[in-house]
Amino acid sequence: MKKVIIYxxxxxxxxxxxxxxxxxxxxxxxxxxxxxxxxxxxxQRMEMQAAISALGQxxxxxxxxxxxxxxxxxxxxxxxxxxxxxxxxxxxxxxxEVANRDLWESLLELxxxxxxxxxxxxxxxxxxxxxxxxxxxxxxxxx
Numbered sequence: 001m002k003k004v005i006i007y008x009x010x011x012x013x014x015x016x017x018x019x020x021x022x023x024x025x026x027x028x029x030x031x032x033x034x035x036x037x038x039x040x041x042x043x044q045r046m047e048m049q050a051a052i053s054a055l056g057q058x059x060x061x062x063x064x065x066x067x068x069x070x071x072x073x074x075x076x077x078x079x080x081x082x083x084x085x086x087x088x089x090x091x092x093x094x095x096x097e098v099a100n101r102d103l104w105e106s107l108l109e110l111x112x113x114x115x116x117x118x119x120x121x122x123x124x125x126x127x128x129x130x131x132x133x134x135x136x137x138x139x140x141x142x143x
Contacts, residue, residue: 001115002027006054007067009123009133010046013141019043021050022136024129025057032057033132037140046137047073048103055110064116069123069130077118082108 005026012019020037034053038046047070055064068074076082085091085098092098110116121130 002062004062007129008050011137012043018142019046020137020140021046022133023054035136035140067119074118074120
């Protein structure tokens with residue numbers, strides 16, 4: 001199974017507002033950058049879209065180390081929040097609809113295909129790849 005390192009980030013100009021995402025994928029000697037944006041979104045959605053878009057680039061099941069500065073994204077997988085959400089009919093602990101259900105379902109489908117280790121990194125620090133993803137995300141925000 002191929003080993004892939006992925007870094008992702010999302011950004012918004014206003015929250016909600018126009019947003020962008022960026023990702024860097026590394027597999028061996030190969031590196032790929034991707035980005036995209038939406039005219040009306042939230043920062044959380046862009047963080048999630050970055051992961052979905054990056055994982056969607058993989059053409060076969062892979063061992064993935066996915067790095068993000070989004071505690072929302074990383075904790076949902078590492079603490080398995082989604083198990084409770086599904087058990088409760090996609091309601092959160094306050095009995096409200098889980099936000100971003102469409103994106104969570106896409107991520108869960110991708111997580112069934114790949115072996116993913118979810119890694120929390122500190123945002124806006126000295127992590128070169130996280131900073132590059134931030135640049136990509138900001139540049140992709142529709143003006």
